[in-house]
Amino acid sequence: MPALTVRDRRALKIGSLCILVYLVLFFGFQGGKFFTRKRADYLRLVQQARELQQEIQPYRDKAEVVKKLMESYKLDPAKLSRATVLAQANAAIQTAAVGQHLQVGPVRESPARPGNRELGAMQLEALGPVPALMSFLRQVDRLGFPLIVESLQISSDPARPGPVKMSLTIVILDFDQWKKEANHA
Amino acid sequence: MNAFDWNNTPAYYAEMGRDSLRVLGARGGLDLPLDRLPDRRLADACKTRVIQSLAGFLKGKPWQPRPRVVCAIGARGVSVRRLFLPPSSKEDLPRLLSLQVESEFPLPPEELAWGYAKLGDSKSDDPRPGQEVLVVAVRKETLDEYSSLLAPAGASPVFTLAALARSRLCPHPPADYSILDIGAQDSELVTFERNVPASLRTIAWGVGSPLSPSALPASGSAGLDLPSLLRRIEGHAMGRALYLTGHFPGLEELASRLAKLLANGIRCEAVRIPSGAGHSAATLGLRQSVELGDACPPIILHADHAPAAGPSRPAPIQWAAVAAALLLAVLSFPYLEALLFKPHLARKLQAITAEKGRLVDIDRELDFLRYLKQNQPDYVDAIFLLSKAAQPGARFDSLSLNQRGDLSLHGPMANAQQVGEFRAKLIDSGVFTNVAIEEQAPSPDHQRVIIRLSARWKQSIPEQALAAEPGGNDKNKEPSKPGAKDNPKAAPALAPPAPSAPEPALPSPGPAATPSKPSPPTKNSKD
Numbered sequence: 001m002p003a004l005t006v007r008d009r010r011a012l013k014i015g016s017l018c019i020l021v022y023l024v025l026f027f028g029f030q031g032g033k034f035f036t037r038k039r040a041d042y043l044r045l046v047q048q049a050r051e052l053q054q055e056i057q058p059y060r061d062k063a064e065v066v067k068k069l070m071e072s073y074k075l076d077p078a079k080l081s082r083a084t085v086l087a088q089a090n091a092a093i094q095t096a097a098v099g100q101h102l103q104v105g106p107v108r109e110s111p112a113r114p115g116n117r118e119l120g121a122m123q124l125e126a127l128g129p130v131p132a133l134m135s136f137l138r139q140v141d142r143l144g145f146p147l148i149v150e151s152l153q154i155s156s157d158p159a160r161p162g163p164v165k166m167s168l169t170i171v172i173l174d175f176d177q178w179k180k181e182a183n184h185a
Numbered sequence: 186m187n188a189f190d191w192n193n194t195p196a197y198y199a200e201m202g203r204d205s206l207r208v209l210g211a212r213g214g215l216d217l218p219l220d221r222l223p224d225r226r227l228a229d230a231c232k233t234r235v236i237q238s239l240a241g242f243l244k245g246k247p248w249q250p251r252p253r254v255v256c257a258i259g260a261r262g263v264s265v266r267r268l269f270l271p272p273s274s275k276e277d278l279p280r281l282l283s284l285q286v287e288s289e290f291p292l293p294p295e296e297l298a299w300g301y302a303k304l305g306d307s308k309s310d311d312p313r314p315g316q317e318v319l320v321v322a323v324r325k326e327t328l329d330e331y332s333s334l335l336a337p338a339g340a341s342p343v344f345t346l347a348a349l350a351r352s353r354l355c356p357h358p359p360a361d362y363s364i365l366d367i368g369a370q371d372s373e374l375v376t377f378e379r380n381v382p383a384s385l386r387t388i389a390w391g392v393g394s395p396l397s398p399s400a401l402p403a404s405g406s407a408g409l410d411l412p413s414l415l416r417r418i419e420g421h422a423m424g425r426a427l428y429l430t431g432h433f434p435g436l437e438e439l440a441s442r443l444a445k446l447l448a449n450g451i452r453c454e455a456v457r458i459p460s461g462a463g464h465s466a467a468t469l470g471l472r473q474s475v476e477l478g479d480a481c482p483p484i485i486l487h488a489d490h491a492p493a494a495g496p497s498r499p500a501p502i503q504w505a506a507v508a509a510a511l512l513l514a515v516l517s518f519p520y521l522e523a524l525l526f527k528p529h530l531a532r533k534l535q536a537i538t539a540e541k542g543r544l545v546d547i548d549r550e551l552d553f554l555r556y557l558k559q560n561q562p563d564y565v566d567a568i569f570l571l572s573k574a575a576q577p578g579a580r581f582d583s584l585s586l587n588q589r590g591d592l593s594l595h596g597p598m599a600n601a602q603q604v605g606e607f608r609a610k611l612i613d614s615g616v617f618t619n620v621a622i623e624e625q626a627p628s629p630d631h632q633r634v635i636i637r638l639s640a641r642w643k644q645s646i647p648e649q650a651l652a653a654e655p656g657g658n659d660k661n662k663e664p665s666k667p668g669a670k671d672n673p674k675a676a677p678a679l680a681p682p683a684p685s686a687p688e689p690a691l692p693s694p695g696p697a698a699t700p701s702k703p704s705p706p707t708k709n710s711k712d
Contacts, residue, residue: 150587
């Protein structure tokens with residue numbers, strides 16, 4: 001192998017330097033593009049996060065209101081089973097009436113009226129002293145079911161002096177109707 | 186005392202003698218005997234014992250730094266020189282002194298521990314410009330031995346000369362004077378000229394063990410060989426006064442005897458040392474030096490006088506590299522942030538998006554529960570208002586209310602005026618509207634009137650309506666609302682009437698009541 005002259009060495013040095021500069025520039029640009037792309041993606045994600053935060057923000061208050069109402073009514077709509085809620089509500093109402101020492105009379109269930117967001121209705125007659133009736137009325141909407149007392153009649157029973165007779169029409173709401181509305185919306 | 190005293194460690198003052206170590210601190214003192222080998226080095230057992238005792242004595246709080254112990258050493262092996270140097274800056278003086286020490290002392294500076302004190306800018310008897318410096322030097326091994334006792338005990342020692350520290354205790358000394366410290370085996374004589382140490386000598390003359398008073402001469406100074414002492418000190422200039430220090434019971438007597446023996450009218454005076462652990466002329470002198478305001482003892486002996494290499498200044502290229510690195514870090518931070526945080530952010534966003542479906546559930550549940558709340562009429566409050574509006578003696582045979590807001594009731598009342606008042610109160614309550622007496626007819630016995638009333642009622646009854654008395658007659662009266670919602674006994678006005686009860690009842694099942702069929706929900710709703 002022939003010995004390298006000074007000129008050859010200088011040429012080799014310059015060539016190596018040029019290659020090195022080229023490599024640095026080449027990979028520098030590539031790296032720059034890579035990092036710029038990554039940063040753009042990151043900024044896009046940050047923007048998405050901000051939008052999501054703005055979207056979620058109002059739901060904090062809503063969730064709080066829902067929580068309070070659920071605690072107030074002792075009711076979790078998501079846990080209601082459409083198939084059994086009518087029977088469970090009927091049983092709970094009668095249990096509450098008996099718990100107030102009311103004498104439960106005829107109980108009639110009727111199917112939901114078309115166009116109404118209800119699961120069904122029931123008519124209940126009960127006999128008992130006025131304080132027990134009032135207490136029962138207070139209790140009806142806290143039984144853990146979506147109940148609305150549609151009408152109330154109180155009258156004296158001519159055959160039984162002393163206690164009074166109460167006739168209630170109670171509607172059981174259908175939570176699934178709200179689900180459908182939300183899906184349609 | 187200041188707020189930072191809790192972090193300050195108290196200073197300790199020690200005197201390292203030939204046979205004893207005395208330590209004086211703020212809380213008391215400690216005297217430890219030293220056992221030396223024939224070559225004057227400390228015995229290993231003695232070292233261990235002393236270190237243990239010192240460690241217990243110097244123990245401070247865990248957060249405090251190591252206590253500083255100013256240790257005064259004896260005159261044996263110590264050289265004192267007064268050097269005259271050419272003028273120099275304060276920074277150059279140690280370097281200049283180092284050269285001078287090399288030429289003045291028999292040992293190279295590397296083997297010496299030395300300290301200095303600047304006496305003045307020029308000699309009083311020399312007109313040349315310069316500066317006079319007092320240099321004190323001792324073998325480095327001597328201080329190393331003492332450090333090996335103090336440092337393992339948790340102390341941070343600095344060393345000075347005991348003979349110079351004792352001068353602090355001399356009461357009103359003249360310009361030229363001497364101090365003779367009488368020890369057990371040896372004594373130290375230091376002479377001051379114009380208040381500057383001029384010479385320091387060790388005299389082979391002592392009185393016995395200083396730490397065992399029983400070993401001292403029982404007859405005080407009577408048994409001491411004073412002529413021998415005089416022979417040893419008479420050859421030196423002692424100035425105008427000679428102060429005696431030492432732990433010797435007959436010190437004052439010795440001073441008076443010496444005063445008589447000394448020629449040239451030299452005043453001889455004993456320096457009284459209060460008895461106590463750790464007390465010696467040197468330790469007390471050091472303490473007094475600090476209390477008088479000198480932050481440091483006169484001369485501190487340093488074992489290492491190598492010129493401190495100045496902080497190496499980085500070359501400009503290094504600064505440039507640091508600046509470039511910082512610039513690169515600043516510029517690359519946004520890109521690094523993207524690289525580092527993007528996966529975490531993406532995961533979090535994905536999780537939140539997956540949970541977004543629950544927002545629809547919240548909306549739905551909220552609508553449902555609001556509907557339930559808005560459509561639940563408050564029947565109990567409406568009945569309560571009716572009972573409050575009714576006059577005593579009124580009775581309702583039947584009452585009908587529904588969700589659509591229709592109300593109808595049927596029952597007897599005392600007379601037409603009572604009917605009118607009842608209607609007026611219902612209207613005044615603000616809850617009932619469209620109040621109409623659909624039928625008013627006299628009862629079969631013509632004693633009362635039987636009415637059939639219809640009205641509209643608001644399903645959500647405001648609190649004010651419940652609190653206010655219908656008709657506004659008794660607004661200040663505490664309302665008799667059946668406040669306890671679940672307490673049936675809180676609604677006495679709605680109870681069935683006893684035969685003598687004047688309050689209205691609903692409906693009346695009494696024997697006199699006229700039963701009537703429950704009226705169906707009103708169909709003629711205006712809705």
